[in-house]
Amino acid sequence: MPFSELGLSEKVVQAVAASGYTEPTPIQAQAIPHVLARRDVLGIAQTGTGKTAAFTLPMLTLLETGRARARMPRTLILEPTRELAAQVEESFDRYGVNHRLNVALLIGGVSFGDQDMKITRGADVVIATPGRLLDHFERGKLLLTGIELLVIDEADRMLDMGFIPDIERIVKLVPFTRQTLFFSATMPPEIQRLSDSFLHNPVKVEVAKPASTVATTTQRLVRVGREPHEKRERLRDLIRTTPDFKNAIIFCNRKREVATLQRSLARHGFNVAALHGDLDQHARMAALDSFRSGEVPLLVASDVAARGLDIPAVSHVFNFDCPHHAEDYVHRIGRTGRAGRSGAAFTLVAPGDEKSLGAIEKLIGQPIPWDESQPAPPPSEPDERRGRSRGERSPRGRSRSERPRARGRGETRAPAEAPPGAAKERRDERPARNSPARPERPAAEVRAEHRPPERRPERPRDPDRRERPRERDPQQRREPNRDSERVLGLGDHVPAFLLRPVADKAPK
Ligand code: AMP
Numbered sequence: 001m002p003f004s005e006l007g008l009s010e011k012v013v014q015a016v017a018a019s020g021y022t023e024p025t026p027i028q029a030q031a032i033p034h035v036l037a038r039r040d041v042l043g044i045a046q047t048g049t050g051k052t053a054a055f056t057l058p059m060l061t062l063l064e065t066g067r068a069r070a071r072m073p074r075t076l077i078l079e080p081t082r083e084l085a086a087q088v089e090e091s092f093d094r095y096g097v098n099h100r101l102n103v104a105l106l107i108g109g110v111s112f113g114d115q116d117m118k119i120t121r122g123a124d125v126v127i128a129t130p131g132r133l134l135d136h137f138e139r140g141k142l143l144l145t146g147i148e149l150l151v152i153d154e155a156d157r158m159l160d161m162g163f164i165p166d167i168e169r170i171v172k173l174v175p176f177t178r179q180t181l182f183f184s185a186t187m188p189p190e191i192q193r194l195s196d197s198f199l200h201n202p203v204k205v206e207v208a209k210p211a212s213t214v215a216t217t218t219q220r221l222v223r224v225g226r227e228p229h230e231k232r233e234r235l236r237d238l239i240r241t242t243p244d245f246k247n248a249i250i251f252c253n254r255k256r257e258v259a260t261l262q263r264s265l266a267r268h269g270f271n272v273a274a275l276h277g278d279l280d281q282h283a284r285m286a287a288l289d290s291f292r293s294g295e296v297p298l299l300v301a302s303d304v305a306a307r308g309l310d311i312p313a314v315s316h317v318f319n320f321d322c323p324h325h326a327e328d329y330v331h332r333i334g335r336t337g338r339a340g341r342s343g344a345a346f347t348l349v350a351p352g353d354e355k356s357l358g359a360i361e362k363l364i365g366q367p368i369p370w371d372e373s374q375p376a377p378p379p380s381e382p383d384e385r386r387g388r389s390r391g392e393r394s395p396r397g398r399s400r401s402e403r404p405r406a407r408g409r410g411e412t413r414a415p416a417e418a419p420p421g422a423a424k425e426r427r428d429e430r431p432a433r434n435s436p437a438r439p440e441r442p443a444a445e446v447r448a449e450h451r452p453p454e455r456r457p458e459r460p461r462d463p464d465r466r467e468r469p470r471e472r473d474p475q476q477r478r479e480p481n482r483d484s485e486r487v488l489g490l491g492d493h494v495p496a497f498l499l500r501p502v503a504d505k506a507p508k
Pocket of ligand 1: 049
């Protein structure tokens with residue numbers, strides 16, 4: 001069925017045609033007529049199914065009549081992360097080229113000024129993360145009593161991130177007579193309860209998981225040792241030697257690991273960006289843009305920041321850490337093999353990951369084969385005694401750009417008596433024989449390892465701060481990285497200034 005038969009306005013049909021889409025996806029074909037008929041919709045669908053257009057296209061059509069009033073937006077879309085919110089805004093830009101609508105993006109990490117201006121002018125569409133929306137409301141800048149249509153997107157992700165109390169509060173602030181569209185990839189009991197209370201006689205639209213990604217993406221497991229430096233070395237080998245490599249998203253389980261891995265890869269000469277919830281909005285968008293444009297071929301990311309991102313041409317996904325939650329595996333590998341392209345996903349599996357791996361294989365309903373092309377070393381064997389496997393270059397054989405660089409400004413001196421883990425790390429990252437200086441750990445990295453544990457805020461406001469509860473798994477806190485317990489180069493004494501948290505967020 002073509003788009004023109006779904007009841008969309010001429011302006012919208014033209015914009016869709018200009019985007020190059022000829023056929024609606026199943027969720028679009030099923031949901032759009034009901035949205036246009038002003039029905040509530042419960043959509044069970046993941047990203048990658050075309051669900052953003054399933055609500056933006058009919059919204060554009062409905063918004064052609066009526067106009068926005070100052071500080072009283074007409075429609076509201078709630079998204080769990082800033083990136084997803086920005087992606088929905090892009091969708092309105094693309095499909096709304098023939099409209100003159102005011103769209104306001106209310107997300108954390110950027111100043112209130114521009115956002116205030118857009119609301120004051122009268123917004124047809126507000127796209128927001130829950131925390132920032134409530135901030136605007138509490139500052140008295142926003143009235144939600146004019147909302148005609150509410151979209152709650154990625155509801156199960158909202159649940160994971162602890163946003164449900166905020167969502168419930170927002171729903172009480174919008175009119176009872178609104179139209180509601182509620183999307184979730186899964187329907188756990190808590191989400192079912194919410195949909196029952198938010199929706200009135202909804203039409204249920206369910207599309208199969210984009211299992212095609214799981215089916216068309218080559219998946220491989222790569223055995224690695226437990227030590228972080230061994231995992232990092234294995235990853236570098238994979239990046240260097242994997243066939244048909246163009247670009248990759250590398251997933252870590254923790255934000256701190258994202259930052260550490262990015263620094264390590266950069267030290268080894270890779271062109272790499274990072275995406276995690278502690279970065280300010282500018283840095284997050286810059287990282288994404290550089291990766292999307294192809295300027296930077298590697299993006300190290302945490303699950304929350306990268307979930308649902310629509311980056312069409314990702315040739316590889318590397319799971320630096322085996323995900324603790326099996327659904328995260330499906331979301332991660334769903335970043336590659338999109339839009340009919342082939343993709344490949346490699347998961348590093350360390351001793352202790354067996355349980356997580358078992359849950360993943362159970363969820364996807366198939367065993368994941370081990371990568372035979374690069375026989376793994378026995379775990380934790382020092383580099384010198386290990387035979388070099390295919391594609392593994394000797395330090396001398398490395399290109400200049402891949403060699404660890406010599407100590408530079410702002411980096412610490414190597415510890416006189418380093419602990420075993422650190423010694424291995426240095427051996428692993430040893431420079432070429434003729435290199436003038438040993439590579440050493442940047443001061444920031446040492447500081448990061450000695451940061452005191454962050455306190456869980458009682459009721460965090462910023463959506464990104466709320467990524468923490470998930471990523472700071474209690475299990476991980478019980479089993480801290482052994483490196484982090486040690487003091488490098490300072491004996492047993494850690495000066496107080498090194499224990500102070502490092503401010504890497506931009507002031508709001
Ligand atoms: P979403 O599930 O909304 O994240 O969309 C996933 C991808 O599908 C995005 O790149 C969309 O631009 C693309 N897409 C959306 N609708 C269509 C369509 N009807 N035909 C082809 N691609 C589409």
